Amino acid sequence: MSAVKENEFQSSLDAVISHISTRQESLDEIPILPTAQSITSSISSLPISLPEKGLGTSETTDYLIKEVLPGILQAQNGPRYYGFVVGGVTPAAQLADMLATSYDENVQVNLHQQTASTAIEQRALELVLDLLDIKRSVFVGRTITTGATACNILGLACARDHLLSQSPHLPHNYSWARDGPPSAPGLPSPPLVILSLHPHFSIAKAAALVGLGSGPKIIQQIPADPEDELAFDLGELEERLKAEKEVGRGVIVVYGVGEVNTGGFGRDLDKVAQLCKRYGGWLHVDAAFGGFAGLMPELKAYTQDMDKADSLTLDGHKWLNIPYDCGLFYTRHTESLTNIFQPPSASAPAYLASNATTTDPLSGGDSPEGTVSAGDVPSPLFVNIENSRRFRALPLLASLLSLGKEGYRDIITRNIHFARSIAKYIAESPSYDLLNPSPPHIKDHLKEAIIPSNIVLFRPSADSPYPPSDPTSSIRLTKKINDSRRLYVSATSWRGQSAIRIAVSNYLTEEKRDSKIVLDVLERVGKGEDVAYEN
Template sequence: MHYSSHTNQSILKALAEQFQAFHKTLGTRSVASANTNPVEVEFPEKGMTFDQLNRLISEQVRPHLSASNGGRYWGFVTGGANPIATYADWLVTTFNQNVSKGGDSIASEIEQQALHWLCELFILPKTFNGIFTTGATAANVLAAFTARQYAGHQQNIDVTQSGMTGLDVAIFSATPHASMVKSLGFAGFGQNSWQKIACNPQDESMDVSALDNALTHCKCASKVVIASAATVTGTDFDDIAAIAALCKKHQAWLHVDAAFGIFERLVNGESGKTRGIELADSITLDCHKWLNVPYDCGVFLTQHMDLLKQCCDVSAPYLVTPENTLSYMSMGIENSRRFRAFPVWATLLAYGKHGIANNINSNIRHAKQLAQWLHHSDKYQLLKPCELNVVLFKPNSEVVGISSGECMANLNASGQVLLTPGVWQGEPIIRAALSNWATTDEDVTQVISALDAIT
């Protein structure tokens, strides 16, 4: 089937209808779909008409999507796509810019502008720069690459050009995110290469004195420390300022995984839980979490752009970039890059610092509302005071008589909410993460009713 330009109006009309039809059901559809079977259709020889394709999507795809864009998807740390970012993302596809290098489009300059505004939003010095990535995992991969190159420089080895033969590195962390461990494997260190630093009592944050002892007695030529600004389960923050002082003393690279924790700076400023993050060598953050832009949008920031470029640059005649133009293919994993910075740029302009902070504070307020109900309920145990947007709890087995896994499965099957599991102090628990701009008081009330209905 040939789709000519005259079908554009039909496509735009159908897009608007699909948007309206999906969004008007977010409040009523099951948060997690009960039907995840593939679409019953054969691969055609000649292709469908657009009307046939659109009808198929309406009847067999849209009804079985999750409501992850709605206010009660509390699994993982999942933000919704705010209206402005959604509009901007449509334009990203419409414009279809390949942000691989500058010189032929304003898109590359908009990416730089968005990066600078993010640094301003998070009160980071102008010495930071970086690149938009597909997500926090890709950003953590770049962190592992730059830390590896830094270690190589300390040992007179150009790792990018010559490989890791002879490289002597020790990596320290307390509670690294799974994506960081994955990234260590990608970078050739190995997923099991990092050394566990003890956590503070009843906490996932790093014991700084234990790190001090490990660094002092480490015989490796180079050292890397991976700190957390909001651990994945307990939402605990490492003492970044104290860790940065130790890293400076021992000439260690400091990477801070702050995928969603960096947004705490919009609540408590530069003297809050992220105090000292401005001293890091590199930072990971995720815009498709608490900034609520569509998926496929992480950020890697570093104060050592020269090392990042050394890691990612490769020479080829067809890749030559004119002088005085940006070359994003020399700063990241991809050569071809989607214009993923645009929804961030538009969101920052449309909402401003106050609007973004208001969304953050709203999620925190709702999380504390849930935590307070759990604290007073005889059916549940609140396992940790809620300080940000994540609530840890489990059913009271003496009253409810079911495990955390069974309780979570029942709640998710109700269609009222989606929650994900975690482990806290060695036992399985339920974790609720509220990070969607669209969550309302009514959403929290509805979830509390579902929790209370568990018997």
């Protein structure tokens, strides 16, 4: 690299660091959304075609900062972005992600004598289990994916092959991944079904991608407990599992920890797990959103049985506040992963072979049971969808180390208390109706829990300028709130009616500063006023 180009990189790096630093310092003040003019200007600035001569690093960096970035979300990782379930980016994770990009390592093959990256990834996954008080030995099958959808794909793929390998109608150890869609006399059609209660859309997407199908014939809803709409009717579930076992059909039971609209939790995960074990069902726990809620001691009961799952989905870029993208997948059936993704040894590309040695001692000598040694880490491309993949583990490791269990417990607890303070206002306001009050099984032991966790679900009241009799009212009110550019909420639907959702999952959200801003916007908008952005 010439001296001119080196200087150009350094000056551009300085500009980027200055921009990032300034933005980080003002995340609590800058508007959430760009202006309509900024979006139009950003799009208009894009080149119609690729230039023959490049702009160079400095000019390109300047263009991105001044012309392109003003048109995107300005503070999705800020303290008042409450759309979807989106965390922020902790300082350590942000810096580590920058370092990961700088080193640009492709973490796909275990070459532990040449690089520690696969061992680092494995340790980060183990530390997440430590955070959740789950023994490492429970889920030795582990990998980092792009997100919860990829994790759900892995979970359903593992379940598919595991269940078919046990089918009484097929040869022993039959594999869909190896042998294709099954066909045999007496084989039920469909050969596998998914039983769930309120599955996230990503379950349907995953089911379609792994070849199971996503229609109602495949993904079937089990009735809820008469006293709890987020809990399985265990009697109904047992009857279905028993009936499917009798005909030799494989069953995947999907249990969601944390319902995305209400923030609520079902009960009896341990009993669901017992039924699955008794009747040969595969239990997939989708805890992408709610899996970390139990770090708040009051909610521990709703997450403590996740270790009974056959496969588990967690998400780093939600409540862990790791930058996109970072999904966390775990299974107790390690061989189910390798059976699907690892080609037979005879056909495996030689250049992708691991340099694993015969033995590799555990670091430190006092590692917990289930800690995987560097030489025994499976190559990530043989337990994951991707071959080429970035070093996602570095920001995860950095954030876990920087905060520790105490730091994450504080984030979860503060987020939930903040959401409950907003819910209290909404429940008392004549302009709104609160739609997700805590069910009795939470109120019984959490007297102050007006809502289950960190999500506030509401709609405009009949007395507001946006009466619910108008089917567009929640959408219009959502736009009015977001147009303030001081906070961001998302429109949704619950029990067949339109609604609005505030999801609090950012480490920067502060009760003292942000509740005043949120309540001011809600108060004024609820009366029909327009609220302009004020710095």
